[in-house]
Amino acid sequence: MNGLRIRPSGDRALLVDLDTLDAVVDLHAVIDATRHPAIVDFVPAARTVLVVIDSTVAPVSNVRTWLEAVAAAPTARRRATAPVTIDVTYDGADLGVTSELLGVSVAQLVERHTAADWSVAFSGFVPGFAYLVSDDWPFEVPRLDAPRTRVPAGAVGLAGEFGGVYPRESPGGWRLIGQTHAVLWATDAQPPALLAPGARVRFRRAS
Structure with a gap:
């Protein structure tokens, strides 16, 4: 290494x-x-x-x-755990603009997002916020020029090579493509974070 x-x-x-x-x-x-x-x-x-x-x-x-x-000699690989499935309504405020920036249609962007096998690289920013990466995700998404002062809990976003879900209302500069009702952080849960480093994640279009 x-x-x-x-x-x-x-x-x-x-x-x-x-x-x-x-x-x-x-x-x-x-x-x-x-x-x-x-x-x-x-x-x-x-x-x-x-x-x-x-x-x-x-x-x-x-x-x-x-x-x-x-x-x-890093011979070990990530544990073969079942992915956490997160249902998403793809109606984010930046969905259309993000697809234009990436040169794909909205349908293609959603398809790539749901087809990718994501994993948690690390956590940070606020409790329960997981920085997701995927070998299946080829895009670098520019952050907003001016961060929002309020992003709702459950907002699904993209920034740089990362995907993520806001676990609570907070400021944020990621481009928002959807919304989920999944609870990312609960102090009375064990563990409190839904997504820990190393966990696999799949996004699914909400019906």
Whole structure:
């Protein structure tokens, strides 16, 4: 795994810097599949993975050596889990403009969005917001020139290489193509987030 850099983050965590999002996804899959017993949590982001360590199980230096070894030969792949299906009404405020920007019809955009096998690369922005990526999605979608001050909960959006669903009302600059009633974040659920890093997602046109 090229471009691997490991730095201490406090006295019981390591921050792994990587060159690409694909490398982050690969390392997350390796840690998930072959987890070192001292790792108590690992949090991916766009170019990093934070690894939290229980030093009573093994010293931080031991986990660092293990990370270097597994990153050098990332043979593990994402777990073959069933996808989370999210029903979407494709009536978003930016649906028509987005299809024009991408040079496809509205019907073609919806077809590509529902045909893609998405996965959660990482979470952020607000609790429950998952940044979705797909090898089946060829588009780079420009963000809005001026973000909206209010995006409703359940809005389905696109920005750059990512797809996503707003878990609650918030500002946002993604282009909105639809709406879902799926609950993305519930504090009384276990786990509270519907979509965790590594999860697979499929969108389905609501009937």
